[in-house]
Amino acid sequence: MIRSDFREGLRGGFPIMLAASPFGALFGALAVDNGFSIADAVFMSATVYAGASQMVGIELFGSNVQPWLVVLSVFAVNFRHVLYSASLAKHIRHFSFGQKLIAFFLLVDPQYAETEQRGERGLPVTFAWYAGFGLVIYVPWIINTLIGAIFGQLIGDPKAIGLDVLLPIYFLGLVMSFRTRDRFLPIVAVSAVASVAAMHFVGSPWHVSIGALAGIVLAACLPPKRPAVEVHAVEQEA
Amino acid sequence: MDAQHLDLLYLIVAAAVATYVTRFGGYVLITQLKNIPPRIESALNAVPAAVLTTLVAPAFVYGGMDVAAAMLVAFVIGLRFSTLRMLLVGWITVMMIRHLIM
Numbered sequence: 001m002i003r004s005d006f007r008e009g010l011r012g013g014f015p016i017m018l019a020a021s022p023f024g025a026l027f028g029a030l031a032v033d034n035g036f037s038i039a040d041a042v043f044m045s046a047t048v049y050a051g052a053s054q055m056v057g058i059e060l061f062g063s064n065v066q067p068w069l070v071v072l073s074v075f076a077v078n079f080r081h082v083l084y085s086a087s088l089a090k091h092i093r094h095f096s097f098g099q100k101l102i103a104f105f106l107l108v109d110p111q112y113a114e115t116e117q118r119g120e121r122g123l124p125v126t127f128a129w130y131a132g133f134g135l136v137i138y139v140p141w142i143i144n145t146l147i148g149a150i151f152g153q154l155i156g157d158p159k160a161i162g163l164d165v166l167l168p169i170y171f172l173g174l175v176m177s178f179r180t181r182d183r184f185l186p187i188v189a190v191s192a193v194a195s196v197a198a199m200h201f202v203g204s205p206w207h208v209s210i211g212a213l214a215g216i217v218l219a220a221c222l223p224p225k226r227p228a229v230e231v232h233a234v235e236q237e238a
Numbered sequence: 239m240d241a242q243h244l245d246l247l248y249l250i251v252a253a254a255v256a257t258y259v260t261r262f263g264g265y266v267l268i269t270q271l272k273n274i275p276p277r278i279e280s281a282l283n284a285v286p287a288a289v290l291t292t293l294v295a296p297a298f299v300y301g302g303m304d305v306a307a308a309m310l311v312a313f314v315i316g317l318r319f320s321t322l323r324m325l326l327v328g329w330i331t332v333m334m335i336r337h338l339i340m
């Protein structure tokens with residue numbers, strides 16, 4: 001049971017690991033480019049384990065920004081995880097304290113999305129499944145950082161081999177997987193417009209916090225729906 | 239180990255701690271609240287789509303015509319098929335545009 005759950009987690013996380021791998025390598029290469037040693041880059045991937053914020057971190061470190069400001073920016077980019085862990089509470093309440101500590105550490109975007117989806121589909125969210133899914137992304141993330149840091153120059157231009165398009169499409173797929181939820185369209189529309197406007201007027205990485213907040217505030221302001229019969233369409237995804 | 243490098247290690251550890259705080263903070267907050275008000279619940283329910291949209295929309299608008307085209311094709315694929323197929327078809331699309339058309 002435990003072993004089959006773990007294996008199911010490994011299988012589920014595998015395509016995400018593939019999609020994230022180029023970014024781990026890219027981070028390693030860019031980190032070395034910004035004055036990190038190979039060990040620093042690997043250390044950051046192993047401890048922070050949050051791709052976008054790691055990119056922001058090395059970028060700001062490379063331009064000699066005050067350390068407290070670097071940490072604050074990392075915190076801001078990762079602020080969405082507060083919402084993830086709040087939203088996940090109902091699915092992982094049965095984990096032991098130690099399991100929760102590990103689960104929170106592994107709580108990256110796809111881990112959140114898949115756990116939430118699994119819980120909503122009524123499938124059991126066991127620690128074995130969660131750990132399998134998380135580790136198959138976490139461990140290669142570190143290895144890819146190492147590879148990227150060593151062979152940084154070889155990656156050269158990720159656009160030439162089309163790697164840059166993978167992450168937006170991956171996130172698009174995640175957004176679409178939530179399309180059966182209440183008020184999906186207005187929320188997505190408002191967040192889309194707000195994030196594009198924030199990107200234009202404020203700049204990255206604030207488009208994430210500002211855009212997300214716009215959609216969330218809209219959801220909170222709309223009149224509460226009738227106690228809906230929760231019918232969650234079963235995803236066709238394997 | 240020189241002082242400057244030690245500073246970098248402190249910085250990475252501080253960033254890791256800040257990140258970890260965001261990852262358990264929401265859980266602690268939400269389990270302290272005994273009853274979740276309906277508005278908070280709707281707000282939490284909106285979180286994933288709202289956050290993930292901010293990673294998609296700007297890429298679509300500012301990523302260039304090739305990326306936008308690949309995302310459109312992937313969107314159509316995504317109405318029927320898995321994320322992995324979206325990635326594959328989107329990637330093929332962008333490579334064809336870049337190497338055959340542009």
